[in-house]
Amino acid sequence: MFDTRHIKTFHEVVRAGSYSAAARSLGYTQPAITQQMKALEREVGTPLFIRTGRRMRLTEAGEAFARHAETILETVAAARQQMTALTRLRSGRVRVCAFPSANATLIPEAMARLRDGHPGVRVDLLEDEPPESLHRLVGGECDITLAFTYPGLRDEVPDELVEIPLLADQLTVLLPTGHPLARRRAVKLLDLADERWIAGCLRCRANFLHECAELGFAPDIAFTTDDNLVVQSLVAAGVGVGIMPALVLSFLCHQRVTGRVLEPASRRQISAYVLREHLRIPATALVLDELRTVAAARVGC
CATH class of the missing domain: 3.40.190.10 (Periplasmic binding protein-like II)
Structure with missing residues (x-):
């Protein structure tokens, strides 16, 4: 596994043309640049630079690695941007499966609140009745399921699911x-x-x-x-x-x-269901919060 810090330094050495120029650009000392490049060469298993007099040039392996370095750094930067957007709830996509009357009432109200507060979070709507909707959740077809049960006819909830009561x-x-x-x-x-x-x-x-x-x-x-x-x-x-x-x-x-x-x-008890590990996903947790809010407003229903 390559250290992205070493790849960034390598990219700058290639761009600047020397260790000393890269050190000035990155704010490092030249020995620090040298140590990083030696560490990168150990990671790739072959020399990346050779010196000819006072000049330095890339080996064949170095030229090949240079062609990939910029793409790697761009991909890492894009991934960091996306992760930041997701964790700060500027973006995200959540798949919700609900029964028809919930899709006609709770879902539109929750989506309106979501649009106003977090317009970058998108929701894909699916429709199904329980217990099929719960099977779709366990099978990975959706992230949240809204389902209903009756007191005398409750189904067993799979261990991997968390039930969040919303409304009686x-x-x-x-x-x-x-x-x-x-x-x-x-x-x-x-x-x-x-x-x-x-x-x-x-x-x-x-x-x-x-x-x-x-x-x-x-x-x-x-x-x-x-x-x-x-x-x-x-x-x-x-x-x-x-x-x-x-x-x-x-x-x-x-x-x-x-x-x-x-x-x-x-x-009948209306509840939201989610895979236990998905509770830690910010966009999923946000949609659940909005569903709780709109359901609480209907307690007298």
Whole structure:
């Protein structure tokens, strides 16, 4: 491994034409230049200079090394510049994978804050539902994953991941406008046991079935869809009732649908996940901080 200080000195000796001229240019003593060049010759394993009288010229190996020295120094300088920019958060790229409603709410707010404070940090957005999104994180396809879990249906988190809780997202019952239970402030799940249901994504549906089973009934699921707009449209048409997280209702709410708090309260936990060693990467840590900030503002969601 070459010492870049020796390469820099070598480059200056070649440019200046002598050890003494290079010493004056670099602010070294001539013996210091001599020692550095001897050390570099030991590193490359062959002489780089020969003297002919009072003049000094490059050996064949020295000429070959000189052709590479400037490129090496430019590469090192560029690397230092980039590392400085990354550590001072003037630049950086972070890949975030989130589920749809997080990409529609938490992510835009966090990205707006990031743009204002650190415009050089860029974020690539991916979309996937858990647990696939967690698999993508472990597989190196992204740097941060936003995922949700339900209290009774938690997955095992791989040991190499750190979970950072962001938000407890309240579940809301969706009723068609004019439904008799829409007059209540809160609705018990058991009071809807005889209703036809519009079920959502696979994970949400599994939680819904689990909660119904805990209350002793099996719901009549008329339709299933991953599309939140379709769920609300079907409820608005009066063909069933549904359950939807408050985070979704904060940006998407059909005018002919009434939302009521589910009783007893049921919530999904939204968390960020990151590889443990990536917590030390400045740009990744910054994006996590912004996500915490916007999630804290939605605690009442």
